Amino acid sequence: MQLSDYSAFPAALPIIVEDDLFLYPFMISPLFLSDEENIAAANAALEHNSLVLVASAKPGEEGTRDFDSMYKAGVIGSIMRKVALPDGRVKVLFQGMTKGRISEELGVKPLRAMVEVLHTTRENENKIDAILSIMREKVRVLAGVSNYFPPDLLKTIEENSEVGRICDLISSSMRLKKEQAYKLFVEESLEARMLLLVDYLIEEIESSKLQREIKTKVHSRIEKVNKEYFLKEQLKQIQQELGTDSQREEEIEEYRKKLEAKKPFMSEDAVKEISKQVDKLARMHPDSADANMIQGYLDWVIDIPYESVAKERLDIAEVKRQLDIDHHSLTKPKERIEEYFAVKQLLEKRGIKDKSNKGAILCFAGPPGVGKTSLANSIAKALKRELVRIALGGLEDVNELRGHRRTYIGAMPGRIIQGLIEAKQMNPVVVLDEIDKVARSFRGDPTAVLLEVLDPEQNNKFRDYYLNFNIDLSKIVFVATANDVSSIPAPLRDRMEFIFLSSYTPQEKYEIAKKYLIPQELKKHGLKSIEVSIAKTALQMIIANYTRESGVRNLRRRLADIFRKAAKQLLLNPSQEKISITTKNISEYLEKRVFEIEATDKKSRIGQVNGLAWTSVGGDVLKIEAIRIQGKGAMQITGSLGEVMKESAKIALSVVKVLVDEKKILIPQDIIPQTTKEKEDNVLPEASEMYRRFDVHLHVPEGATPKDGPSAGITMATAIASILSDKKVRSDVAMTGELTLTGKVLPIGGLKEKLIAAFKAKITTALIPKKNYERDLEEIPDEVKEALEIIPVERIEEVLKRVLV
Incomplete structure (x- = not known):
């Protein structure tokens, strides 16, 4: 069928949408149809012996078959042949005839529309001829710098007299973008179309020239490199022949x-x-x-980067901002760090050179997982310096820090010099991790080297054995971390600024998990926040029942356990879009509960007292037990107690004996065993006979765990007083404090950890030394102070009055 068979346009035609090709009227092109709408349109055209409109899909809309996703103009033509392919597609041979444009949409499946012929207007013939000659000249230039136009196509463009056909030929050969091709295609003014095409030709000429220039430079460079390589190889061979090697x-x-x-x-x-x-x-x-x-x-x-020194000026505001971004809570440690660097900034600003402050060391001390190393990372970020981490745990060879003598095989510089080389600057932040675990052996004492490294008077001339010359370490900001300060040698402690980090409360752990741990672990496991959610109650249960720690390291591990199982579940069940962790299904993701601190017994008992203890991993509630056995006033102590606690037990027994003698502890007469003579004479024994005729057995449970420390005096005294007076001890009360022989309660350390432990064990009342009440109460978290009644005591009599019932 020919276009002339239709007497008039617009006409109703089926529409084929082509995703990849942009067709022109002069083309005879095979089209591969794979979707139902296009195949239906081709079938309709063949059945009704009709023409068809082939239009291009808009960029990004490929595969969509509706009027909004396609250009409104295309090529009107006929289907010459149709062949069904084995893979289900249909191949048609399409012959373009003229340009057409949709004037009215009629229907879908297949797309049908009223189509009108797109006519071209010619205004000024002389101007068109002039533009045509320019256009042909640009085509010749472009053909010289690219491979767009083969010789036979150039000949056609030169000899053809149909200007519209020439424009279409050039457009189809230049591989224009769809938007550019369509803009040329629908332009009805021939003069405007030619001018636009000349602009495109000029752009393409410039682009092709640039590409050719780059290729030429690349080729020449490669040739030069190859030439140099061959010459060097020849020179090497010549030198080898002559016996010389440069x-x-x-x-x-x-x-x-x-x-x-x-x-x-x-x-x-x-x-x-x-x-x-x-x-x-x-x-x-x-x-x-x-x-x-x-x-x-x-x-x-x-x-060694002698010339490289970080030039960033110290800014206390930046230090504060970085600490707040990276850490929740830790108010006191952050304030202390800010004060430390504020002094350094003020000295630097006023040009005061204080040698004692230069290179001084901060030491973060506290239980594992509370953020000691991450605080050092934040300091390095805030100072915009490199971070070097030196793990000192178990280090016993002094040469690891000082460097080996060069006479030894495998000798190398010490870890500090290696850290400078790694950081590529002379003033990094160096973290001396676990400084309390440095070991001493026959290889020397590494703490002696640390004394020199950390002493501002000496570290400006530190001598590494391997280098055999002095290195200035005074510009380095040293930061140490430790769990137990008491195990650090006294001279080394003297050179440090200690900043103590204590345990986190459950609420602080919840906030840290919510703001930091969960987002970090989700990212680490390739999960999105919309895919896995942990309910507030479930997170609180994880904190309370699945971790045993002062910090958040185990909490991070438990979250990682959950996210690993969640990732596996999402992959095995593609239809599942979201996983919600609640208190009901949490046991499916975590294996077993680890009760951090057991809640106290609700029932008051004789001889069982709640004591508060400090450990290297935080606070704990220890139940101290005592029983009386008929005997001769002896005392037996069990529970793997250290010397200090054994002495405390002996002091406690002596204090209770004095209180019994002074009748401050009343002994029921009926519980004192009578001798035969006393029974015959019907005489009641003295109160002091109570501790003479009974042996006391004092025990601190978990006997396999060594325990020691000067804070169990009043707890032991209460347990002994309870069994001798036959009075029960309140189960909701816990206590801490050392005792003197005169009955005075002495202050203790680690109060914050101890009270947090009492809070977790659901204790309602805590007895603490009065000095601690006056001195340390402001450090206690508000939620602990609100939940606990904290009572200061000065003497053992006050303790017994409050707890014996």
Whole structure:
């Protein structure tokens, strides 16, 4: 069928939407149809012997078959042949005839519309001829710098007289974007279309010239590299034939150049030592063992960044901002860090050089997982310096810090010098992790080296055995971490600024998990927040029943356990879009509960007292038990107690005996066993006979765990007083405090951890020394103070009056 068979347009035609090709009227092109709408449109055209409109899909709308996703203009033509392919697609041979445009939408499945012929207007013939000659000239230029136009197509463009056809030929050959091609296609003014096409030709000419220039440069560079490679290889072969090799001379010259570049930033003895070793290497035979050793030495010392110092000025506001971003709670430690750096900034701002403050060390002390190392990371970020972490746990070889003598095989610089090389600057933040776990052995005492490293009077001339010259460490900000300060040697403690981090309360753990741990672990496990959610009650249950710690390290591990199982569940069940963790299904994701601190017994008992203890991993509630056994006033102590606690027990027994003698503790007469004579004479024994005729057995449960410390005095005294007076001890009360022989209650340490432990164990009343009440109460979290009645006591009589019932 020909276009002339239709007497008039617009006409109702089926529409085929082509995703990839942009067709022009002069084309005969195969179309591969895979979707039902296009196949139905082709079938309709063949059944009714009708023409069809082929229009292009808009960019990004490929595959969609509606009027909004396609261009409104296309090519009117006929389907010459249709073939069904084995893979279900249909191949049709389409012959374009003229341009058409949709004037009215008629229906879908298949798309049908009223289509009108798109006519081109010619205004000024002379102007069109002039533009045509320019257009042909640009085509020739573009053909010279690209491969768009083969010779036969150039000949057609030169000889053809149909201007519209020439524009379509050029457009189809230039591989224009769909938007550009469509803009040219629908332009009805021939003059405007030609001018627009000339603009496109000029742009393409410039782009092709640039591409050709880049390719030429790349090729010439590759040729130059290849040429240099071949020449060097030839030179090497010639030198080998002559018995001379310049490579060694080049290496030695390179060492000299690097030394010369770093010389202004190095000390005189460093320059002297390195120059001496370079000269020695130059005189040595390259195959000797000493040459390899010296070469290794030079590689290390030349890499030390003598010239590199972080220039960022200290800004206390930035330190505060970074600490607040990275850490929840920890109010007191953050304030202390800010004060420390505020002093340094003020000294720096006013140009005061205080040698005692330069290079001083902060030491974060506290239980594991409370954020000691991460505080050091925040300091490094705030100061915009590199962070170097040196793990000191179990370190017993002094040479690990000081460096090995070069005479030993495998010698290398100490960890501090290696840290400077790794950081590539002379003033990084160095974290000395677990400084309390440094070991002493026959290899030396590493704490002696740390004394020199951390002493502002000495560390500006630190001598590493491997380097054999002094290095200035005074610009480094040292930060140490420790669990137990008491195990650090006293001289080393004297050089540190201690900042104590204590246990987190359950509410603080909840906030940390919500703000930091859950988002971090979700990202680490490739999960999105919309895919896995943990209910508030479930998170609180994880904190209360599935972790046993002062910090949040185990809490992070439990969250990781949950997210691993969630990731597996999402992959095995693709239809499941979201996983919700609640108190009902939490046992499916976590294996077993670990009760951190058991809630206290509700029933009051004789001889069972709740004591508060401090451990290296936080506070704990210890139940101290006592029983009386008929005997001769002896005392037995069990529970793996240290010397201090054994002495406390003996003091407690003596104090209780005095209180019994002074009748401050009343003994029921009926519980004192009578002798035969007393029974015959019908005489009641004295109250003091109670502790003479009974043995006391004092026990602290969990006997396999060593326990020691000066804070169980009043607890032991209460347990002994309870069994001797036959009075019960209130189960909702816990206590801590040391006792003197005169009955005075002495202050203790670790109050915050102890009261947090009491809070977790659902204790309602806590007895603490009056000095601690006056001095340390402001450090206790508000939620603990609200839940606990904290009572200060000065003497043992006050304690017994409140707890014995």
